[in-house]
Amino acid sequence: MIGFNIGAKEASPFILKLIHYTTPAIGVALSKVIGLGIGALCIAVHRDRLVGWINYWYAAVVVWNLSTILAYSGSHTLPHIH
Numbered sequence: 891m892i893g894f895n896i897g898a899k900e901a902s903p904f905i906l907k908l909i910h911y912t913t914p915a916i917g918v919a920l921s922k923v924i925g926l927g928i929g930a931l932c933i934a935v936h937r938d939r940l941v942g943w944i945n946y947w948y949a950a951v952v953v954w955n956l957s958t959i960l961a962y963s964g965s966h967t968l969p970h971i972h
Contacts, residue, residue, distance in 0.1 A: 891914065891915060891918070893955060893958055893959050893962065894914050896959070896962045896963060897962060898958050898959065898962055902921075904921070905917060905918065905921045908920050908921055925948075929941055929944065932944070
């Protein structure tokens, strides 16, 4: 949400649709719920190793998001979070 507050844009077409039909907070939250559901499905069908690989991908997404926030924060002021 910090990224949205400083002007960053969502790159995923799927999450963009969720945000378009709801709000940014709800769209991002729904994407997390869907991700957890897919993870639970992988575990239920005994694809535990797939969950491990997905964790690496998700870690890369987190690094990308943090680098975007840091890049934008150099030219924008971050909102105060209480």
